[in-house]
Structure formats: C-alpha cells, structure tokens
Amino acid sequence: MIQIHRLTSEHSDFKSLVTLLDADLNARNGIVQAQYDVFNKIDHINTVVVTYLNEIPVGCGCYKPFDHETVEIKRMFVKPENRGLGISKMILAELEKWAKESGYKKAILETGSKQHEAIQLYHKVGYKKTDNYGQYAGNSFNICMRKNLNG
Numbered sequence: 001m002i003q004i005h006r007l008t009s010e011h012s013d014f015k016s017l018v019t020l021l022d023a024d025l026n027a028r029n030g031i032v033q034a035q036y037d038v039f040n041k042i043d044h045i046n047t048v049v050v051t052y053l054n055e056i057p058v059g060c061g062c063y064k065p066f067d068h069e070t071v072e073i074k075r076m077f078v079k080p081e082n083r084g085l086g087i088s089k090m091i092l093a094e095l096e097k098w099a100k101e102s103g104y105k106k107a108i109l110e111t112g113s114k115q116h117e118a119i120q121l122y123h124k125v126g127y128k129k130t131d132n133y134g135q136y137a138g139n140s141f142n143i144c145m146r147k148n149l150n151g
Contacts (some may be wrong), residue, residue: 029079050095059088071106089121096147128145
C-alpha cells in the first residue's frame with residue numbers, strides 16, 4: 001500500500017532519503033556534484049513529501065518558493081528498488097497540488113543531464129525544457145524545465 005505524507009525537512013525519513021539521494025548523485029556525477037551541494041540544502045523546508053510503501057519510506061521531494069508565482073521542485077528521489085511503480089509521478093503530482101493550493105502558478109526544476117529517467121518523467125508529465133536559470137545558467141551539465149500548474 002502506497003501512502004503520501006506532507007512533512008517538513010526536519011522529519012527523519014526525509015533526511016534519510018536525502019542522504020541516499022546525495023550518494024546516488026555523487027556516484028553518477030562524481031566531483032561535479034560537489035559544486036551543487038550549496039543549492040541542495042534542506043534546512044527549514046515546510047513543503048516536503050515522503051512516500052511510503054507498506055509503511056517504509058521509499059521516495060521524497062519538496063519545493064521551495066522561487067518567486068511570488070513560481071516554486072522550484074527539489075530533492076526528488078525514489079529508492080532504486082522501488083522505481084518503476086509510479087512513485088515519482090505521485091510525489092511530483094502531490095508537490096504540484098500543494099503548490100497550487102498555496103497559490104503558485106508555475107513550477108521549475110533542474111536535473112542533471114545524466115539523470116535520463118528523471119528527464120523522461122518530467123517530459124511525460126508536462127514539463128518543458130527552458131533556459132537554465134540562476135546558478136545553472138551557462139552550464140550544459142544541467143537541464144532546467146518548467147510547467148504551468150494551471151493547465
């Protein structure tokens with residue numbers, strides 16, 4: 001049975017999943033990943049989603065306000081052994097729903113060029129490639145995407 005819970009970044013299950021996410025990203029991206037650690041801080045985030053499969057935490061994601069109408073989706077992760085079950089799509093849908101409930105109209109995100117399954121997911125659910133923003137501008141390692149949350 002899959003359950004989705006809205007939590008904060010202080011929750012131990014979220015912290016444990018983020019530790020696994022960071023290990024996965026470091027394995028994929030090597031030393032390049034270290035330059036992004038400063039942008040992936042999880043302190044004081046009140047918009048966290050953790051997904052449980054049979055009461056075991058298996059996936060997470062969160063969002064941060066980017067501007068007055070846009071959120072940035074961050075820290076999306078599903079344990080490798082639980083991939084292919086649609087969990088990441090559920091997490092993303094819950095984050096988008098929460099953002100809309102909070103009055104946001106758009107979502108943006110960044111993913112690495114080596115995260116092929118993430119890129120495929122985001123395209124499948126309506127995200128479109130956009131110019132790299134902020135700290136990702138000018139870097140071909142990053143792929144930035146956007147979506148209008150109102151359809």
